[in-house]
Amino acid sequence: MKPINLKSKAPITVCLLLAMMTLTGCWDIRDINHRTLPVVLGISTDEDGKYKVFLKIVEPIEDNLEVKVVTGTGETISHAVDVISRNMETSVDLLHVKVIMIERKTAEEGMKDIIAGFMRSREVSPKVLIAICDQNMDEFFSILTESKELHGTNMFDYFEKNAGWNPEIALTRIWEVYRSIHSYTRDVAIPLLMTGETTTYKQVGSAVIKNGKMVEQISNDETLLFNAFNNESTHGQIEVLDHASVMIIGNSMDQHIELTDKQPFLQSRINLKVVVLETRGKTSSAMIKKELSHLLSGRFSSMLAKLQESEADILGLGQLYRTKIDRNELKNWRSIYYPNLKSDIQFQIDIQNEGYLKTT
């Protein structure tokens, strides 16, 4: 074996030792027990236009998770968070925020800056879910803290697709809202929540957001159609008719578009596969089909009319016309083309099976 020549290795050794200083990772380090990791961030504005920020923090206390809500006010959201951080014994780290709630009033005034702020800072991930609180935020969070069944992440579970998500909930993330602020043809819907009487939350519908501003509200049933239209699965959804109730087990969609002289025309066919669950009185499958298709297409047209009036294109219909309208004109999609859009929507219902019983 060759003896190690210390002299020739000296510079490298020094370099490696120096590198150790940077590699330890001990840089402004804050251990996890000195960090506060809020799960939900709530935002409302007060009369002076200042932001009031609510943080829902989960604290592990003796094998149990306890939830506490802290608030702070500031000119900007980061300032408000900073105020909270200053007043707390630990430092607040927004890295693990999963849901952002915005008070309805604030959303109606416009939340362009809030969303852009989140996109800019990178502290909050762009895939955080967003919801609008249809109730005073102080009230909302005070009810939440009193609630017994509150676990740490239950608000997140409410939205998670592999947990409590339901096809009537519009699942929208920060980056999608940001996209809608700048995109010519795309808007989003955000779930409207409030505290429930027996359940923790209650969804009252979805807020329609146009350019970062809440302009309209659609009901839960309409949100289902919105999800069906955007090819989110609507599995397991139960539809109640006069003579029966059915469960939707599959959906798909075909579209055909035309554009004549600034007059867009949309023909779409949504195929639904359903299973019959219950019937009332004398019912035939033809009747169920007819009733269901009638119900849904009526609901769809009224929703579309409402959306057209508010010029918010949450269905992303403008996307379909990208091939027909050139880019400079597309800027006017929401104001010129979209309100004129005529649509013909058909629901094709297939009854896949009728359970153990036969209907005539």
Next chain:
Amino acid sequence: MHVMLMYVISHLGLIFFMYPGNVISSTEQGHWLPVLVGVVIHFIFITIYMKGLSYFPKKDIIRIYAGIGKGTAILFIAPVFLYFCMILLITLRAYSEIITIVFLSNTPLWAIMLLLISISTYIAAKGAETIFRTGLLLSLLFLPIIIFIFFTSFQNVDWRYVVPLDADFGFIIKRTYLESFFAFSGGFLFLGFVQPYFSYNRKYILWAAAFLIPFFLFSVYIPVLTFGQATSATTFLPYVVAVDAININWLMFDRVTMFFLLSLISFIMLYLALVSWKTIRILTHYLPSIKPVKLLLALSAAVYLSCFFIQDWKDVEKLFWWNTFLRFYILIAVPFSIFFFGRRIKRKGKNETN
């Protein structure tokens, strides 16, 4: 094989950060055309370059130029040297800034720069073989991650954003577009430096370049397809933001961006090592009396210290822009001159044998 991998990873490191942003802001629609123009130019010049180099077997470009005459050496070697120094400076500074923006927001810049430069200096000090073997190791470790994340980044894509497809050539004179060429011209020169150490098959390099085409194209198109042009033009690092929007339920890690970025940063370290090694090759050729390691340390120290004179991102952009002229000179002059001299020597050789 080594050369091919090195070629791929040094370009990957360059593609995903600033290139998409530059291309997206250079034109409003039809982004395939700027990408295509870049790729075609890239192909033309590496073909000419490699063809030219093939006339000089077992010689690197320093010896080629030096063998021709002092005038040519000054005309070509000096700009190349300057260009490498600029690349080192800009890459080090820009990527440390990107690291602070993306994840280490509290860490001071000097520490990040020190880390990047010290590791790459160390690799460069060990010579060409180490660089290329590290390249193999890094690609085994990180290429799968990058390719996986590259494919998952299609998750939020809305293909209808592709249209309108028609494009015009207005982007050619845009400043941002010209700046985007750093992704094409940053890596290819090393082909002229590896000759005595490694031999490579020209065909494989062209394959490697072809392998990169989808990355060039989709690094631009993924943000456009996810956010739409109007939105992605407002972001600084569009591809990184698009990767950030990926949501994978079954993966235990919340932010795949971190893996993606760290892999790319390791590629960048290797790229820095490669560039410093090339610079040192030039220096040692003209200053043979000083040990290469000492030159390398001096170079790294100089680069590191000059980084402190760059105060903010505006200055980085200014440097980037100044370097663009040099870049085009290198991109055009070096391949053509090598090709030209090669032809001349071949003809001479023929005349002599006749």
